[in-house]
Amino acid sequence: MAKAALVTGSNSGIGLAIARQLAAAGYDIALNSFTDRADDHALAEEIAAETGVRVIYLAADMSKPAECRALVERAHDAFGRLDVLVNNAGIQFVAPVEEFPEERWDAIIAINLSSAFHTSAKAIPLMKAAGEGRIVNIASAHGLRASPFKSAYVAAKHGIVGFTKTVALELAGSGITCNAICPGFVRTPLVEKQIDDLAATHSHLRKEEVVRDIVLQKQPSKQFVTVEQIGGTAVFLCSDAAAQITGTTISVDGGWTAQ
Numbered sequence: 001m002a003k004a005a006l007v008t009g010s011n012s013g014i015g016l017a018i019a020r021q022l023a024a025a026g027y028d029i030a031l032n033s034f035t036d037r038a039d040d041h042a043l044a045e046e047i048a049a050e051t052g053v054r055v056i057y058l059a060a061d062m063s064k065p066a067e068c069r070a071l072v073e074r075a076h077d078a079f080g081r082l083d084v085l086v087n088n089a090g091i092q093f094v095a096p097v098e099e100f101p102e103e104r105w106d107a108i109i110a111i112n113l114s115s116a117f118h119t120s121a122k123a124i125p126l127m128k129a130a131g132e133g134r135i136v137n138i139a140s141a142h143g144l145r146a147s148p149f150k151s152a153y154v155a156a157k158h159g160i161v162g163f164t165k166t167v168a169l170e171l172a173g174s175g176i177t178c179n180a181i182c183p184g185f186v187r188t189p190l191v192e193k194q195i196d197d198l199a200a201t202h203s204h205l206r207k208e209e210v211v212r213d214i215v216l217q218k219q220p221s222k223q224f225v226t227v228e229q230i231g232g233t234a235v236f237l238c239s240d241a242a243a244q245i246t247g248t249t250i251s252v253d254g255g256w257t258a259q
């Protein structure tokens with residue numbers, strides 16, 4: 001029986017690339033987002049047709065604790081096992097602290113941080129019963145460094161790094177590992193929106209100048225990380241070679257956090 005993986009927030013960007021690469025590596029896949037469109041289910045069929053593994057799409061809102069927990073059960077029920085949990089769902093909002101809308105703060109903490117607590121709490125007993133498992137949390141360079149105007153995001157991502165270390169210690173020696181990947185800037189819809197917002201604020205700059213001089217200013221390579229590079233890192237963390245890697249962060253950030 002093929003191993004099975006659940007990737008939260010995987011109908012777009014990094015989560016989708018991780019799902020595609022885990023499928024290519026032979027895992028059955030549960031895709032997720034909060035929407036329930038024909039496109040979401042078509043995506044599952046497309047990946048299944050490309051790779052030959054089973055792929056299902058499960059709608060669940062990661063801002064809601066009960067839906068996070070039920071999602072893990074639904075994925076486990078569908079495949080009869082759950083070997084890999086990737087906590088990837090995330091959103092961004094940029095504003096000074098004193099203007100930061102309370103509702104945006106709560107949503108970012110719920111989706112980017114608390115959802116991983118709820119899914120992990122549900123997945124760990126299943127993985128313990130199986131004697132092995134992998135939890136991969138998608139943190140960020142902002143889990144290790146701060147930037148102004150991203151208070152909720154930076155707090156949530158630092159939080160997920162701390163959560164990762166704690167879970168790893170609780171599970172050490174159990175066959176289950178828990179690690180965080182910390183990407184630098186990856187050109188997904190989440191970042192594209194920030195580029196558009198910055199281009200609107202700095203209207204004297206061309207979009208390529210906004211990308212080079214503002215967005216990639218923190219990333220010494222001056223190149224975006226690709227979603228495939230994050231997908232490959234996740235597959236590595238799920239491999240036997242990574243069995244003793246636990247409670248750590250892997251930066252894929254073009255040198256950002258070396259500074």
Ligand code: NAD
Nearest residue numbers: 009010011012013014033034062089090140185186188190
């Ligand atoms: P994205 O917007 O392409 O993907 C975000 C995914 O999360 C989408 O599938 C979206 O549908 C899903 N999502 C959002 N709210 C949800 C909810 N309430 N319930 C379920 N799913 C929900 O962005 P991305 O860049 O691929 O981001 C993926 C993860 O990578 C996030 O955790 C993000 O913080 C992290 N990250 C991104 C970058 C980057 O530069 N793009 C850098 C570091 C970390």
